[in-house]
Amino acid sequence: MQKSDLPEPWLRGTMTEVSAVQRAVLHALELAREDLERWCDGLTDEELHARPGGIAPVAFHLRHIARSIDRLLSYAEGRQLSPEQISAMKAEMDSTGTRNELMAELVVAFAKSGKRIRAFSLEQLEEARYVGKKQLPASVGGLLVHVADHTQRHVGQAIITAKMVVAQRG
Numbered sequence: 506m507q508k509s510d511l512p513e514p515w516l517r518g519t520m521t522e523v524s525a526v527q528r529a530v531l532h533a534l535e536l537a538r539e540d541l542e543r544w545c546d547g548l549t550d551e552e553l554h555a556r557p558g559g560i561a562p563v564a565f566h567l568r569h570i571a572r573s574i575d576r577l578l579s580y581a582e583g584r585q586l587s588p589e590q591i592s593a594m595k596a597e598m599d600s601t602g603t604r605n606e607l608m609a610e611l612v613v614a615f616a617k618s619g620k621r622i623r624a625f626s627l628e629q630l631e632e633a634r635y636v637g638k639k640q641l642p643a644s645v646g647g648l649l650v651h652v653a654d655h656t657q658r659h660v661g662q663a664i665i666t667a668k669m670v671v672a673q674r675g
Contacts, residue, residue, distance in 0.1 A: 514539070524627045526646055531622055533653035534574075537660045538615050541567065544664045545608065548671075553607060554600045557669040561598070566663035567607040568597045570656050571614035577655065578621045580636050581648035622649060 511517060515532040523531065545553070545563060553564040572593050576586055586594075602610075630646035643651075 523623055524630070526627075526630055526649060527622050527625065530649045530653045531619060533657055534615055534618060534622075537570065537656045538611065540660050541570075541611065541663060542608075544667045545604065548604060548667060550603045552667075552670045553602075553604055555666075555670045555673075557666065557673060560666060560669075561662070562600070563663050563666045563670070564600070564602055564607055565598055566659045566666070567611055568599075568602070570659050570663075571610045572597060573655055573659075574614050574618045574652055577648050577652045578618060580634050580643065581625070581645050581652075582621070583634060618652070622652070625649070 513532075514535040515529065520528045520531050545567070548563065553567075554562045556562050572590070576590055576594065579586060579590065625645060630644065630649070632645045634643045634645055634648055635641065636643050636648075
């Protein structure tokens, strides 16, 4: 059975060993990975960096997804951002990187995030956390849900941009 024949990850009955919140986040990330692989397949390096109508390129969304997941999970783990994470965040709009490099960064980010998300216990979900320089209040559970929400938002934007780029080939 091909991935396209399968129901969405949340309907596959997988990852039942983790809490419902973690499972939902992990399923959202699995769907994101599958959607990005599907819609970015066949895009050239130039197309990944194209900005139709001046919008952010697919490459930005791929980098941003990988790096924002890392940042959000750092906050969920009770840490603030490292200088390396801040530097990487500032470089997300760079127009460098091949399709293989961008997808490899995503694959690594999804793999690492899965382990990090699974490391939280159900009891930790209500624990207070603080985000950014302003130390805005959040919780572990809220940050985990935002990992899924934020990732899906950028997947949608990447898909729309990819469709626009492909339409311009004509």
